[in-house]
Amino acid sequence: MARPHIEPFCDRDTHFKDMTLPGFARGMGYKMLSFDVDTGACSMTVQLDGGYRQEPGFPWSELEMIVIEGELKVGDRTCRKGHYFFVPAGYCMPEISTDQGCLVLMMYNTGEPSHEPANEHHPLAQVGLYHDVDSYMDIPWAPGNVAKPSVASGCLIKLLNYNPISHAMTFLYCMTPAFYQDNISYHDCAEESYHLWGTSWMMQFGEIPTGGYFWRPAYINHGAFASEYGCIALGRTDSKLFNHFHYNPWTNPTENAHRSAARLYKRDPLLYKWAISYDHNHPHGPEDFEDTMQRRGDEQGHDTKHKSDGKRHDHWHGHHHHHDDSPHKHD
Amino acid sequence: MSFKNLFIEHELTPEVKQWIEQEIAEQEERFSTIAQQMDDLSEIREKWYQEFFDRITTAGFNEDGDMKVKIKPEDLPVKPEGRKDQVIWKYGVDSE
Numbered sequence: 001m002a003r004p005h006i007e008p009f010c011d012r013d014t015h016f017k018d019m020t021l022p023g024f025a026r027g028m029g030y031k032m033l034s035f036d037v038d039t040g041a042c043s044m045t046v047q048l049d050g051g052y053r054q055e056p057g058f059p060w061s062e063l064e065m066i067v068i069e070g071e072l073k074v075g076d077r078t079c080r081k082g083h084y085f086f087v088p089a090g091y092c093m094p095e096i097s098t099d100q101g102c103l104v105l106m107m108y109n110t111g112e113p114s115h116e117p118a119n120e121h122h123p124l125a126q127v128g129l130y131h132d133v134d135s136y137m138d139i140p141w142a143p144g145n146v147a148k149p150s151v152a153s154g155c156l157i158k159l160l161n162y163n164p165i166s167h168a169m170t171f172l173y174c175m176t177p178a179f180y181q182d183n184i185s186y187h188d189c190a191e192e193s194y195h196l197w198g199t200s201w202m203m204q205f206g207e208i209p210t211g212g213y214f215w216r217p218a219y220i221n222h223g224a225f226a227s228e229y230g231c232i233a234l235g236r237t238d239s240k241l242f243n244h245f246h247y248n249p250w251t252n253p254t255e256n257a258h259r260s261a262a263r264l265y266k267r268d269p270l271l272y273k274w275a276i277s278y279d280h281n282h283p284h285g286p287e288d289f290e291d292t293m294q295r296r297g298d299e300q301g302h303d304t305k306h307k308s309d310g311k312r313h314d315h316w317h318g319h320h321h322h323h324d325d326s327p328h329k330h331d
Numbered sequence: 332m333s334f335k336n337l338f339i340e341h342e343l344t345p346e347v348k349q350w351i352e353q354e355i356a357e358q359e360e361r362f363s364t365i366a367q368q369m370d371d372l373s374e375i376r377e378k379w380y381q382e383f384f385d386r387i388t389t390a391g392f393n394e395d396g397d398m399k400v401k402i403k404p405e406d407l408p409v410k411p412e413g414r415k416d417q418v419i420w421k422y423g424v425d426s427e
Contacts (some may be wrong), residue, residue, distance in 0.1 A: 002379075004358065005419050005420055006358075006361065006365060009365060020346075020350065021346075021350055028341065034355045034358070037358070040354075060341045062338065089337045103393050112347060113349055122339055125339075126337060129337070148395065149395035149396065151396070152396055172406065181393050182390070183394070202374065203376070204369075205369065206372060217422055217424075218424070220418075220421050221418070247383070247384075247392055247407070249380050249383070249408075249416075250408065250414055250416070262339070272374040286362050
């Protein structure tokens with residue numbers, strides 16, 4: 001079921017709640033923006049009170065953060081507004097503190113918020129994926145044409161994180177004053193946005209102000225778009241972003257998904273026919289031999305790079321299992 | 332977002348499970364409020380749709396970037412009979 005469609009929502013309309021989950025220090029308030037009912041993954045506006053101090057440790061989930069206001073100290077470093085962090089699950093962060101208090105957007109991508117006190121990384125942590133950057137000062141704005149067809153000029157981006165496998169992205173985007181784009185869009189991926197500053201408008205949902213937020217499942221119409229005075233926001237997708245533009249405001253998600261499939265059929269007819277006609281539409285996706293082929297370093301035929309969303313095992317490790325309630329087989 | 336392989340299995344305490352249940356319940360309330368607010372926008376949204384049609388038939392439809400194409404009035408879509416103007420879809424294609 002994942003996360004429901006939350007659009008629009010403004011965190012300024014609600015109060016902070018005390019974070020009571022084990023592991024977190026006192027002085028942490030949060031406003032829940034969206035919550036995955038299956039995994040506990042969520043996005044939150046977090047307020048850390050002046051004097052807050054979090055001992056070193058790691059999250060069990062992948063975590064992304066960006067400082068919205070104030071100063072956050074990470075170890076000896078002072079990180080200011082716009083500082084972005086990508087923290088892999090199990091990656092041990094140094095002490096986190098703030099002298100005067102700060103506001104942070106926290107996104108736990110694969111599980112509920114967690115903090116396990118530790119002084120070293122978890123053995124399963126993919127340490128090399130960690131990165132952080134001052135996104136306001138150290139990355140230039142680029143045209144928003146990362147996807148074709150693209151947004152109109154006046155919508156600019158800064159890419160913060162990119163998944164080379166799924167093409168999922170995290171990025172800052174801004175709309176210049178008087179920006180507008182006259183089309184309706186939908187995507188084959190979920191999309192999320194938090195307005196760090198400013199107001200934008202969409203034809204379906206009206207205005208999204210500072211602190212405005214949405215989590216939108218795939219295939220839902222949004223747009224036309226406009227921003228009178230400009231805005232800056234953090235955006236994310238959970239897989240490849242493709243802009244399916246059209247001008248029919250009355251289509252529903254199923255019709256939009258059918259149109260996506262029809263466009264795939266027109267563009268890649270052989271692949272489409274192979275996937276659909278020969279029952280190769282395995283629920284976890286077709287097998288990629290680069291994920292499954294036996295390698296010299298494998299141990300007893302198991303892929304040493306186990307991939308899991310944490311809720312079910314994958315089938316890419318050299319042999320098959322069968323769940324009692326599974327409708328698919330591997331004949 | 333979501334590498335999907337970046338999760339480490341761990342035990343959830345009863346306290347954490349209770350927190351999760353509470354958040355799910357509160358999210359249901361938020362969702363209902365938003366769905367109602369968006370239903371309440373239907374009347375003004377009809378006006379926005381008409382203004383959109385006016386613009387794309389005169390100034391043009393953004394086909395790709397700044398490339399604009401004027402849509403012929405006869406090519407504008409017709410609202411399917413009996414279809415409610417719905418913009419919130421709880422779980423996208425899975426909500427129908």
